[in-house]
Amino acid sequence: MRAYRAALLRFSEDGHSPVYEEDGLLVIGPDAEGKKVVRAAGSFSSLAERYPGVVVEDWRGLILAPGFVDMHIHYPQTDIIGAPAEGLLPWLEKYTFPYESRFADGAYATTVASFFFDELQRHGVTTALTFATSHPASVHAAFEEAQRRDLRFMTGKVLQDRHSPDGVRDETEQSLLDTEALIRQWHGKDRLGYAITPRFAPTSTHKQLSGAGELAAKYPDVWIQSHVAENLDEVRWAAELFPDSRSYLGVYEDHGLLRERAVYAHCLHLTMQDRQDMARTGAVAAVCPTSNAFLGSGFFDYLSADEAGMRYGLASDVGGGTSFSPFATMLAAYKVAREGQTKRGMTLSPGHLWWQHTAGAAQALGLDGVVGNLQPGCEADFIAIDPEATPLLARKHALASSLDELLFALIVLGDDRAIRHVVVNGQRRSTGQVDQL
Incomplete structure (x- = not known):
């Protein structure tokens, strides 16, 4: 000892x-x-x-x-932090997709993963739930580097079989086969965990989302991660693509992707019914204040989340987020709460802000009493x-x-x-x- x-x-x-x-x-x-x-x-x-x-x-x-817990971050976007854009969808098209296409090269992915983990360490982040890219090589690179460092770490291959350019768009059946193979190889190995990872509903077909839901049911202790209700244009797009779903969040529930260990980034433009559905199913929100401000997406409504009994924790969301630093994220969350999406501002105490990035984030991830x-x-x-x-x-x-x-x-x-x-x-x-x- x-x-x-x-x-x-x-x-x-x-x-x-x-x-x-x-x-x-x-x-x-x-x-x-x-x-x-x-x-x-x-x-x-x-x-x-x-x-x-x-x-x-x-x-x-x-x-x-x-150690700080980061509930939502994109390791392949390390080098596009601070890239200027008019909003979320233009930013994806101009920077994110072209850059992520490079991660088909495992050696390149390993180089970025090594730098990424160095940055997390430098800023005191010891656990992270992380997006890879649509390439299995990007997942292997991240897990291998995290395993070498003995980290508690979760990631997954991004699923995106439509509305995506060549280089990042995957093929439906193969994407699901790759996901299951990666779960079998990496989930529960040392301190590692797998996350089933649709990028966001508009970039997946019904078939791919349904397949992801079937895998989530087959492997109930894996995580699920995606984005929801980040940007109003994205919300409208999801409604057009999934007209039979009650809401954007409802798309995920319709496909079996709303449950414990399901983490949805942003959750800005939700209805109260959405928030209650998250509380009912055990799904949680990753609050990303620096990226929401940077991309002009909106404010997380803390008061409504608390009223619904919805769980949440803090996340950097690099590269849309503007800093690896949990201090910067906590300060941004303080400002967001004071402003408030519905102008019902509240003041988050310093202790509560710290809790959101440590014990609260761990609790939301299903790791209460394990880390944080x-x-x-x-x-x-x-x-x-x-x-x-x-x-x-x-x-x-x-x-x-x-x-x-x-x-x-x-x-x-x-x-x-x-x-x-x-x-x-x-x-x-x-x-x-x-x-x-």
Whole structure:
């Protein structure tokens, strides 16, 4: 076992509330199956005597927190972050599809995947649900790189058999055969998970969506990921293509794709019935505030989501999203909530914002108690944050008189410089060294 002495941020097991120890101790060790997990977390004074002889690394001055969880991101879009466009559909046509066609080349995909995971690590993201492309090679490249780094990571081959250009459009039957083969090869291997991935309803035929739903029923513990109700033009297009469905979201339910572990990015232009349907079926929303602002898509309606009992968590949505940084995403979410899609603004507390990107995102993904928290039994994925990483942060840290003030200063002023260490499955990754427990 190994222990770390530092300030400690985690979340209560029965809610959103942050729990903070100014002088804390985090004890990491193997569980009965040999996985590296949190064995104990609490104040140093209450725990130190219980673990005599355990090596304690003194990280006082830093804050230990759960590794961030990104619920929706496109690793093949790493190099088109910040590409200008008039809106979602023009952006897809001008940048996304031409760039993604390059991922048929496995060697190229591996190069991008390596850089992508370096960026996640630099920003303190230790779990991600990620789109690949329509090419199986892109999936293999991402899984191989994630496996090498011992990450908890989920991805899947994109399904898009219509309304897509040559180079990314797939063939219906083969796309489903490829998906099942990838599930069999990768799902549940080490810390990896598969996600059935229609790009979005308009780029899949009824037959492809139905086949995806059949696979989802056959493999109920895999994830499902797609997009819904991001852009008003897209919503109108979906209504034209699927006139028999109650709504855009209803297209997915009609094809067996609305259930637990189904993650739908954006969810901006939903009806209250849609939100209630998500709550009823267990499907969840990945809230993507930086991409929604960048592409002018709209605002996530937090109040209506809460009224419906709909679950959600935060996501960067790179490359439509404008930053890998969870701090930037949390700040954007704060602004979105204040504005509000229906002008019923609300103020999200710093603790709730942090929860949305850690324990809340893990809960939405069906990984509650696995990642996203530092309660006993959680996997040993955590970060060490330097609250004095920059002169301005140091000044704000000295002035903070409450946990809310400290967390909000980090949200507003923090960036990758504040991530001092990253520990993945008990191994420290930030310095290029691997410290084995």
